[in-house]
Amino acid sequence: MDTKQEKEIVEFWEKEKIYKTDLSNKNLFPIDTPPPTVSGAMHMGHAFSYSQQDFIARFHKMKTGVFYPFGTDDNGLPTERLVEKINNVKSKNMSRKEFIELCLKTLKKITPAFVQDWKNLGMSCDFEMSYSTIDKNSQKISQKSFIELYKGGEIYEKKVTTIWCPECQTAIAQAELEDKKLSSLFSTLKFSCDGKDLLIATTRPELLPACVAVFVNPDDKRYTKLIGKKAKVPFFDYEVPIIADKSAEMEKGTGVLMICSYGDRFDVDAINRHKLKPNVILDKNGRLTEGKYKGMKIKEARKKILEDFKNMNLISEQKEISHVVNVHDKCGTEIEFIPTEQWFIKIIDKKKIFIEQGKKIKWYPEFMHKRYDNWVNGLEWDWSISRDRHFGIPIPVWKCDKCNELIFPSEKDLPVDPLEIKKKCPKCNSLAVPESKVLDTWATSSLTPQIASSLVNDKIKLPFSLRPNAHDIIRTWAFYTIVKSYLHKKQIPWENIMISGIVSLGGEKMSKSKGNVIAPQNIIEKYGADALRFWAAGSKLGEDLDYQEKDLVTGKKVINKLENAAKFVFMNLENYRGEKPKKLEPLDELFLSNLNEVVKTITESFETYEYNKARAEIENFFWKYFCDNYLEMVKKRVYQGTGEKKLSAQYTLYNSLLTILKLIAPIMPFVTEKIYQNYFKKNEKVKSIHLCEWPEFDKKKKFSKDFDILIEDLTIVRQEKSEKKLSLNSPIEKFTTPNHKIILSYLDDFKSASGAITIDLGKEHKVNFPKAGTEKVE
């Protein structure tokens, strides 16, 4: 099995439409596949988590059938940047419509190569059933969602002070924030009160002209006398009130806190709480709008003002501190707080409901549910869904300046770009102003179940059976999807959610920014996708896995063993055409009953998302039971045997190998397909192993532990031989065992594998070699 063969199999699947959705099947298991962002290529984390979801998908495909589409997320900043780069354009210089058209065109060109990685990994999605979050259909669904929610009173527009990214020049959501450790200058400035110095420490001196108040802790004896008085802002020369507020921590800085509009989120709260009048001095580009430093960018102004203060001796102390600031996760820029008009979806009033909705979903693993609860409980703001970006799905609304009327397009006209269409106000007939903002990308990707079901004319309804979700986007993708599903349909979007862990390298998360990434494409090239998938099945769902290249060897060995076992089996099945003997030999019966138990265990494991258990179980059964012991015991019977006894072995070999292949097919789709095509297809009618039905557990079959006893005794024989440094096929004169009675039931096969001539009953195991037996036997 090599990479070339894997690629041929991918082509075979595609050509034969093995993964085509069968809509006539009423029991489909619908999966809300995560759409990866088209930028760069598939990384190890993808390979890991998509493999894991594919194990489950393939299992359900064989069991009942799946609805398993594939999408790409092309609606955010990464796509915008990529398209700009590829076409060497600036979106700002184009109309939004033009740019989106260019995106669609570019994506059409680059998406196939991008998606190929997922195909090469062996994903069993129906790739003909695919969407992009920026395509016309997604735009339509997203805009429709906006209109519906607005009309239902769940969306409002408001001028509020929100998180603003001066680099991307857009409002962003709480969920898009990231922490970044920075070192800053912590300067103690000389304010004054009653002619005396009042020292205040800050890292943001450029906001001094926006200072609206000074807080001291009411319990802080140093400053109680000052409460109610005015503090004079140095250099800018104006006065602000000194207010008692518990939020001022006595130990921090000088214990005096300056409140600016707006230095951080805390300032926003403080100003609202004390009904202070803000004086905003930052514009949307992050430049100062007033005074001596007008037009300067924040950092530039900060530097300049500190220089000036130094010269005027207004700084009493200065030190470097290391502190953590919020940055925009897309660009790493420190965020600001600026009052702007934005659209919001009401979520704060429904926190309890969302917790309830979360409880209705089964979380795998269970503890991930707590992360969801944690996030919902910690929410402080409504979901800001508008972005002041050029690229994205337009907010479908026009506003009449005169009568404040909002005008929405009718559903049949969707998708629309308001900037491209002139609308008149139905009340006053004056020209309405088109909304220029676009929707947050999550406002669209939170609709993936609806987008997916639209691909089949809504024949697949919510809730879906499964959402595979990365752990770090529980707070965004999972949460927002639950929100939208509730707001639109008052229901949960899916019954189950499975959450994968992360891939680490030497204990650290593999990530581009840390530079410790390993390309899965190279691993597939070297070891094959099956080996990579086998590796990904090696840890529990939700657990992190430390990557080591040598672990790929394990999977590679299993692939090899499977191929060799198949080769051996079919070497002895030359004239076998699937016939069943009248009566099975006891050993064959016994082995099949053991296999039946394995079918049960593995089925249950996949049903509960414990693919790792399934992997361990099937690997162990195949290797230890089938290869090392069953094959060893029946070898001579198929080589030299005749008639019914031989036929019984052939029947058992054929059927147990086929069952084993099916059980391992969800994890290793390539090698199982190859073996199936090479050996089984001519007898079985089904054209791919992945279209075969999942093996059924037969309740009537009696399970017996005898096989374990046979293994136990064989092991003792082997141990003895090993200790005596004899070859494993050397004969034994007499084997004494307490399991005498059981062995007798399978006598010939046991003798064949052990080399024993007679079997005796005895309290303890004993192996008697022929007289010359201490020597090596010719």
Added chain:
RNA sequence: GGACCUGUAAGCUAGCGGUACAACUGACUCGUUUACACCGAGUAUUCCGAGGUUCAACUCCUCGCAGGUCCACCA
């Protein structure tokens, strides 16, 4: 600071209230059979620490130590 997760052989991971047959990789010692040296057999080493519950704890509880993830902290 809060929430959650993790701590098992040299390494990566399972597992379970009743001796870890621990599995796999690696090491070492043997063997090699009409599928397989990407093979077979064997050997060695072990449940982070301290308490508690229990007849019995690697497993449950508490505390501690260490690592991780997400959130908060941003004067």
